[in-house]
Amino acid sequence: MTTTTRRDLPTRYDAAAVEPGIYQRWLESGAFAPAAEPPAGAERFVITMPPPNVTGALHNGHAVFVTLEDLLIRYHRMRGDDTLWVPGVDHASIAAQFVLDRIIGEEGETRASLGRERYLERMWQFMDETRGVIGHQMRRLGASADWSRERFTMDDGSARAVRVAFKRLWDADLAYRGEALVNWCPRCRTTISDLENVKHEEAGTLWRIRYHLARPDGSPDPDAWITVATTRPETIFGDTAVAVHPDDERYRALVGREAILPFLGRRLPIIADDHVERAFGTGAVKITPAHDFDDYEVGQRHGLPIVNVLDEDARLNDDAGEFAGLDRYEARPRILERLSAMGDLEGEEPHQMVIGRCERCGTVVEPRLSIQWFVRTEPLAERAMASVRNGRTRIIPPHFEKVYAHWMENIHDWAVGRQLWWGHRIPAWYCPDGHITVSDAEEGPDACATCGRPATELTQETDIFDTWFSSGLWPFSTLGWPDDTPDYRRFYPTSVMETGYDILFFWVARMMMLGLFLTDGEPFHTVFLHGIVRGEGGVKMSKTKGNVVDPLEVVEEFGADALRFALTASTSPGSDQRLTEAKIAGARNFTNKLWNAARFVIGARPDPLAAPAGELGLPERWIASRLADATARATRQLDDLDPAGYAGGLHDFAWSDYCDWFLEMAKLELRRDGASDGERARVWWTAARTLAGTLRLLHPIVPFATEEIWTRLHALDPALTDGEPLLISAHWPQPGERDALADAQVADLIELVRSVRNLRSGAGLPAGEWIPLAVAPADDATARGLETALRFLEPMARVRPITLRSGETAPSGAPATTGGLGVAWLERAEAATERDGSGREAYLREGIRRLEALLGDARFVERAPPTVVERERARVEELRIQLASLTGNDA
């Protein structure tokens, strides 16, 4: 038999060196995948994760979701639940095309030069190169997802789900095709959703332009005009009216007359509409229905013609006369120049305005009139709202329920078509007569659903779906839907959907709407939203700012456990957090602390190990009680989705209770003269078993270090691990019994040790010197139990000898302290001359003063609950006794 000793183990835990090997062992053990059959009576726990963009490398924002989801799944796996975590990536059509366009650009190609087919071939090739990156990074962080079920939103299963979903929406009249003004990115050359149209406050200019009034013969009156204010002179060619407010006295006489459009000479009716803000600009607005959302509505109200003057690249088209062919921003100054030359540019002023830019490329978004596919969202939103309102799906933190509800209430129809190539093509076919056939068959329809023309005469829609359409199906499409598969039956609906609050609308809302409609149930019962990870100084990490911390670099330096712990310990649902190197280093120190505690335990094993003998001593009973408490708390916190509380609580338990106090006491017991081999064995077993219990509790958050230590404990003696060779598959512990007496006794001991150390330090006594101490026990009962306590007090406070002085009080001037165990004072002449370092007396006096004031207040005694009054009375009594024993006076 080989014996492991401390010497065999390095004093520092080298996370980066051991983590990959541990992950490999987990993989080989098959621990990540659910059992073939659900365990009898097991509860279900299924994670819905946000599939990251296939194109992007993982950043620390992703590390948060990997960490939180992994910790939940590991916890529930240990609980014996029927767990599943399906990993995967999103095809991110617009983002992927953006990246690929750049790549092929470097190769001298463009989208147009390649054509759709070759472009898509190139895209799949690109996917082969990048698809594995995210998965690799997730694994490095320890993600215990079921990789055998890994999915991609462009795989066949997703494609089928998309077709079926859309067909059902179409059949239910929840999808339609129609003309509408949509957000258009001239650079990406596609429609984007409202959410992708990011508003920015920017400095612009407001120009005042004269539109001459029309004379009866239709010619412009050189001496009469109406001045409009605009920020977009280049859309002038699309004007079809001038609007003023109906109550605006300045213009009342003009309503009903006509103005002449500069350059083109078109006659524009002057109309009255409430939409116009009298105080803004000149109070007169040019109405351009094809290029402004407001104007479009005004146009609808007044039956105005719609004139589109921009092409898909945002260049002026042939309707722009002499300016045709110019880019919108090239045209602007030229138009202004000409207007100025004509004397019709009345003036300009700086103007702060909100401008929409494409989330992906930053180009100013152009409202564009086109025929698009829409999903009718109102009926879907109604249900999605109800599910949250009635609690069938809860959102954490709860205040996001309001945000969610507000968005749902004001929802617009969802323009789902994208004029891109990389994505799921909309399964709609047009026949020459204009009929639309939507089919969910992979090969498309056999014939026009309306007139029966054969498939050969039909042409498929070229638009693809918004990426979020397929993501919206994720919780069930990844489980085999629309087929009634075993996975779907077993794992749907899912349990916790964990993601960042920034995609609440993009993704969560869509999953709710589509899930409820398509599966007739909520896709998950809990939405857990985490915050954004910011860097040093609180700035959001972004590539352009160059402050992105690569999780893999962190992992290499500090270990995945450290990153996971740092992220978890300072996460608060829905709130942003700052990730600093100091935090990560602190977490790394914690894993090192665990490692060294294990080194001690392993090295301290008596050899040979006798059979444990005797009753559990005070430190053993105490740590068992503390472990019971830590277990109960950790369990509750994980059930309540309080990962930060869980991490923090165990950090304290492991570091403070177990290492600082229990192991220190255990050392003394193991080395105590006169201890029998059986007693030593008993103490060691407690130390080792408690360590094992702590590892179980910590495993979800620091899986690697705990697994590594577990392995060594198991090798040392399988009895320590209950014969469970791998911690990842070990069971979550049940909390043991609390021991109130041991809790109190050790709490008193700790207080006394601290107080005496405090006295020493305050008296300026050298750290290494042994100082005589006198102790007067609080009472006879304490006196009888004091022997054990003093055994620990002596070395821990470095006091010797300790003399019992029952009934005595501290001589005046002696550094003294008191607590539950009684009074203690340093017996040392020169110490007495030093200042009283404890401050204990002042503390007690202040406490008594406050409580007496409180209890002397008749209103408090009369109105506060009796239990509270009673508790305060008992407290003041306790403090009085302590003070009396300390000073020798009857206080």
Added chain:
RNA sequence: GGGCGAUUAGCUCAGCUGGUUAGAGUGCACGGUUCACAUCCGUGAGGUCACUGGUUCGAAUCCAGUAUCGCCCACCA
């Protein structure tokens, strides 16, 4: 223009449904080579809980208002 959140030690943050003299980590100061760990151990300093009112026997905690910061939504061109 609406709405939401935040404001607690130098820094990063806990503090649940109101009830000891408000905590932790980190930083700082001082002291430590006793054989788990200096990525460590011990001791200490440091906070009128943003401000003003109110409710209450009692408020960091509940209510109202104010200020500052942040975020989300929104059709003044």
